[in-house]
Every structure is written in structure tokens, then in C-alpha cells.
Amino acid sequence: MEYKTDMGRVIGLGSAKDGTREWWIHRLQSVALVPLTLYFIWKVAPLIGGSHAEVIAAFQSPLTAISTILFIMIAFMHLAGGLQEVIVDYVHGKACLVILLVSTKLLCLGLGFAGAFAVAKIAFGA
């Protein structure tokens, strides 16, 4: 017989802990990504398959360079959050869970930074 109240037994045992903050940040990123994605589809996606000179010229425009850097950074943050949500839902092994969470977070961080740096390098004159 446990001499504890139901409340005392469950306090601090919730699975999410700071779930509302993660939820809110994910929505914030998605709102920012709406105009950035449309701009990317309009201005950057058509450059794929184009010449090197065209790509270099496109990122000389500050608007294109800044929007693309923001798009890449926020998209990878959004991807990291989304992957985390999917991983915690479907992966149950403790070791597997930690390895996947850490590796996806670090990969997203690295790729986001690499993409942003590449655009900045071109914009500042590669």
C-alpha cells in the first residue's frame, strides 16, 4: 500500500516536460517558412540545371541571398524538430532513441550551417 496521493505519484512524470515550447517554436518556424519557401520556389529552384554564372549572379542580390540563408537555416531547424517528433513517436529502444535524436540534430545543424555559409560565400564574392 502506497501512502501517496494520485497527484504526488504522477507529478514530474509527464513524457513531454517542455512540449508546449517545442510545439510553439515549430509553429513559429512554419509561419516564417511560408513566404521563404514561396520565394525559394520562385527565385532559387529554377536555377537548378542553369549555369554556374547564373547562380553566382542570382546570389549577388541581397534579397535573394538573405532569403535563401534564412530559408535554409529555418528549414533545417524545422526539419530537426519534425524528425524529433517522428522519432519519439515511433522509436522505442532507449539507446536507439538517443542515437537517432542526437545524430539528426547534429546533422541538421551541420547541413543548415553549410548551406547558409555557401550562399554567404557566393554573395560576398566567391
Place this chain on the structure above:
Amino acid sequence: MADVNRGKRPLSPHISIYRPQINMVTSIVNRITGVAMSLAAVLIVWWLLAASTSSSYFDFVNGVLTSWFGLLVLFGSLWALWFHLLGGLRHLIMDFGIGYDLKWVDLGGWAIVVASLVLTAASIICLAIF
């Protein structure tokens, strides 16, 4: 009193019981498109890195992205991007508690399916013309 029925509670019907509905399909497809776009995200970063490295390396990566396999991934991801964008907007609207009537749930689900296909076709046509 502690919960004596722990682990023996009745479960609500799960996906294998339900007849497929449009909103459960759009929900999981939104997740799948989000995860699937990881590949295109890596390709785009590779392409940008190549553009910032040298003209000859750019030509190589550009060639990989415009090979039949590269284009398959990119055009697939274009649809995934439109679907995820529209699905995300729909979720943002629903976060305000709007559109939960059965009629609007069904209509919204089909709307993003149709709109994502139309926008994908339209953007591919625009890419081909300009």
C-alpha cells in the same frame, strides 16, 4: 486511491478498425512528405556548396541533380513541398480551432490534395517555359 485497472483499460479503436478517411491520410502524408524532403534538402545544400566551390565541381553536382534520378527526387520533392506547405497552413488554421466541422475537415483534406497537384503541375510548367 491508486488506479487498480492499470494496463487493463479498454483501448479505443485504432487505425486497423477505421475505414480510411481523408483527414487521416493527409495527416500521415504531411509527416511522410516532411521526412522525405530530407533527401532534397541534402541535395540542395550539396548543390549550393558546389556553386561556392568551383565552376567545374558545380557542373558535376548540377549534372547529378538534373540526371533522371535527380529530377525524379526533385520533382517528387516539389510536390512534397507544396503538399507540406498547404498541409502546414491547414494545420495552422486548425490550431485556431477553425474548421473542425466534418464537412470542412473533409473539404480541407481534399482541397490540399488537389491544390498540391495543381500547384506542382503549374510550377513545373513555369519552369519549362521560363
